Amino acid sequence: MIIRSTGAFKMNNDKEEPIHIFSSWCKQCGICTAICPKKVLEKGPDGYPYAARPDDCILCGMCEAHCPDYAITLKAKREVKEEEEHE
Numbered sequence: 001m002i003i004r005s006t007g008a009f010k011m012n013n014d015k016e017e018p019i020h021i022f023s024s025w026c027k028q029c030g031i032c033t034a035i036c037p038k039k040v041l042e043k044g045p046d047g048y049p050y051a052a053r054p055d056d057c058i059l060c061g062m063c064e065a066h067c068p069d070y071a072i073t074l075k076a077k078r079e080v081k082e083e084e085e086h087e
């Protein structure tokens with residue numbers, strides 16, 4: 001499986017990106033870019049979405065929940081939850 005890196009996040013800072021987009025599952029429908037309330041996601045020149053403004057992500061989960069192909073995973077959200085469970 002190909003894990004698509006949202007490279008803009010790493011270019012802007014050293015934090016680990018909160019979103020993973022699995023390009024092998026993505027059909028480039030554009031739902032995630034349209035539904036994101038903070039306009040974090042944009043369609044790249046190759047047609048696949050990427051996190052253009054990752055620092056604006058509020059981890060609301062809208063993109064993950066509405067992707068019809070389960071191609072988005074919010075890694076940061078899962079890690080925060082796991083940290084809370086271990087406290």
Ligand code: SF4
Nearest residue numbers: 026027029030032067
């Ligand atoms: S909603 Fe899912 S399938 Fe559609 S463009 Fe976004 S990641 Fe790809």
Ligand code: SF4
Nearest residue numbers: 036057058060061063
């Ligand atoms: S989690 Fe919410 S704010 Fe972050 S990219 Fe997805 S839809 Fe946008």
